[in-house]
Amino acid sequence: MIELKENITNNSIEKDYSKSISLSHRKKFAQFFTPFPIADLMAKWILGNPDLKTILEPAFGLGVFSRAILSHNENLSIKAFEIDEIIFANAKNIFDEFENVSIHLQDYMYNDWKNKYDGIICNPPYFKFHDYDNKNILKEIETNLNCKLNGFTNLYTLFLLKSIFQLSKNGRCAFIIPSEFLNSDYGKLVKTYLIKSKTLRHIFVIDFEENVFDDALTTASIILCANDNETSEVQFSNIQSINDLNQIQEIINSYPNKITTKQVYNFSELNPEIKWKAYYQKQNAINFKNLVPFSKYAKVVRGIATGSNDYFTFNQSKAKEFSINEKYLLPCICRAINSKSTFFTELDFEALKSDDKIVYLLNAVNSNDKNVISYLQKGEEEQINKKFLTSSRTPWYSLENRPPAPIWVSVFNRKGLRFIRNEANISNLTTFHCIYPKQTNSFTQINIDLLFAYLLTETAKQIFEDNSREYGNGLQKFEPNDINKGKMLDLELIDEKTKESILNLYKNYKIEVTENKNGEEYLKKINEIFIEKFT
Ligand SMILES: C[S@@+](CC[C@H](N)C(=O)[O-])C[C@H]1O[C@@H](n2cnc3c(N)ncnc32)[C@H](O)[C@@H]1O
Structure with a gap:
């Protein structure tokens, strides 16, 4: 067993784990760890609930939040979820001695909906849309929250949604998540819920100019919620340097009073439909x-998405290799780096072409050319026609209709x-957007x-x-x-x-x-x- 007592209040447990496990494994499970000083601040928000008895850690990792909480109070009961067997085994070993900490090897999103907690603390996994089972999770949330959700969202916002639902009366929750949801369409859902449930209290937008922590934590936000009736106001604070972290401590200590009235908004003033940077950034x-x-x-309009750039794009030598005539190739800028100047001229295009840069897209619709046909057959053999975008097009190799933009x-x-x-x-490909006056x-x-x-x-x-x-x-x-x-x-x-x-x-x-x-x-x-x- 790793000596927990010694290492409880720093990140050496996470550092040792990161050294022993491949980056690809950590990426697969979105294992980015919270710096201890931040975990400790978030723990203090939870510990501020006078009724605190039960605590939930939905994405346990190596339990940095539980360690922070236990360093202040050893006797609290903590339930945790973790989906990765490997980190789970490490965590079990580390928390061996703590009978009051129960870690479950289960997916948080599909379990434990019936239970409520006095404190929920989390750094949820951050995945791109396609990297998780979006459809089934949305269904799970719709059933349990009895609401209708539409479109894509990001898993971390769903973790937050579920956790707010699981707060008991006076329960508090602290999340650290990417700030992106504050200003993107997929964040509207959780922003609406934060307002409607009247639980949101503080958003600390961390925007460090330098990377002060190992795990690239430059644009995260700390979200503090409370299911009490103490206030109907939300405060936004900007954390620009490590010294500003003290501010968070002071704000937590003085809750429900405020130490400043800067960037404070009533729930009725917050609009989930707009980018919330309007509330915390100089416009x-x-x-x-x-x-x-x-x-x-x-x-x-976004540029042309091919569904398989490797297959659809050509330089001169590739065109020669497959004997594709220029009339079946659409001149196209494929990489941002290929147009460095403010003006992209015909001469620039010719220069790229003679440098054998990728400057063409296959434009094969209505072609009976035998070389084009055999290149299309090659595409089918490689199952390019079965890809996400190509499979929804007729024929699969047709290009999006985007005239050249000025x-x-x-x-x-x-x-x-x-x-x-x-x-x-x-x-142009998606590296640029097209602007049509x-x-x-x-x-x-x-x-x-x-x-x-x-x-x-x-x-x-x-x-x-x-x-x-x-x-x-x-x-x-x-x-x-x-x-x-x-x-x-x-x-x-x-x-x-x-x-x-x-x-x-x-x-x-x-x-x-x-x-x-x-x-x-x-x-x-x-x-x-x-x-x-x-x-
Ligand atoms: C961003 S890490 C945070 C770990 C730790 N709480 C910390 O802050 O240092 C997220 C953790 O959640 C786990 N995880 C990913 N998806 C999960 C899920 N659906 N249910 C429970 N845990 C999950 C990952 O394996 C990873 O250990």
Whole structure:
């Protein structure tokens, strides 16, 4: 048995385990461990329930939360669930001496629905949608919560949903989960439940600039709930450095009183339909007037998804190998790295082509060409036609109908959105989203350049940022709808003379960029014009 007494209040148990088990096994079960100082803070929230007798740890791992709780009170009764036999055996061994801790080798989502607890504490598994049995779990929740759920969600939000349901009167729950649910569509369900059940008390959004813990805990949130009638308000706090963790301690100590009234909202003020970053992050849009939804001027659609890029994409040598004629190949940008500049020209395309980069998509519909047919047969032999996307298409090798978009925007970004003018008029895979300007009477084709000039400015980036999703370490993701629903300046309000000056500056910018200079000073000037007109 590992000496629990010695190692109870640090992460050496987790460190030893991680060294002894492969990363692929840990990933399979989403085994990322909570740093002890954070587990201890969360335990203190649970311990603050004056009626505390029964505790549940739904995703036990090596029991960091139970260790934190037991280090303060050895006699509490803890029930735990764990699905992985290997970590379970380790945990059993570690908690051997504690008769008051019972660990069950069972799936939490399908068990224990009837029991209620005074304290529930958890770092649930975080999987992508397709990595778990979404359909059956949703059914299980619908049956037990007597509600109708639709669409995909993420398993960690379902753990939270179930745990809130299992709180006894005055029960408290503490979860540490990715912040992503606060700002994505799949989070709406749990956000609605947090408001409706009136149990949510605090959200601490951890946004460390540096990776201070081993297990990449940069954009997690700590959610504290209580099933009491002490308050009808929720407070959001931003934790930006390890020193801010003390704040959490003070907030917990003073509950139900608040030490500040900053970022405090009544349940009636919280809207589950919007991105909750509006409640905890400075919104850039408030600095500007005359904003309209981006969708007034353009539509953003995700790029072409093939279902099997390896099969459908081609470079020159692959086309030669399979004797596929160029007329069955659709010019397409397949990787973000292949278009580094703000302008993607025909020359760029030719350069990629002669460098043997992947620049084509198989466009085989209606082809009777024998080489194309034999390549399709090869695809069927490799069961490409049975894949998730291809199996739902007729024929399976047909491409999504996406005309080349005049503007692309990158999906993942570190320094704000990156827009590219597609002058080569080629298609794009999902590495970019397509932007199709709308052709309204007042906003005609000629002004695509005006729109693009605006999109390149700092102002556009800042306003869009209000709608991004944070992925940790400053990585932002934009889904098409994040941009469609994002705001932009109402370009229609710009008078003709100003329009002309912007377009002139843009022209100069483009010349500089084409000559491999950076042209930043022109963008700055364009930005200044927008700031002057719209603030
Ligand atoms: C993110 S880890 C957290 C472990 C530990 N509580 C901590 O915070 O350090 C999640 C744990 O839940 C387990 N797990 C995954 N799916 C589960 C399920 N459906 N029911 C119970 N446990 C599960 C994993 O094996 C893993 O040990």
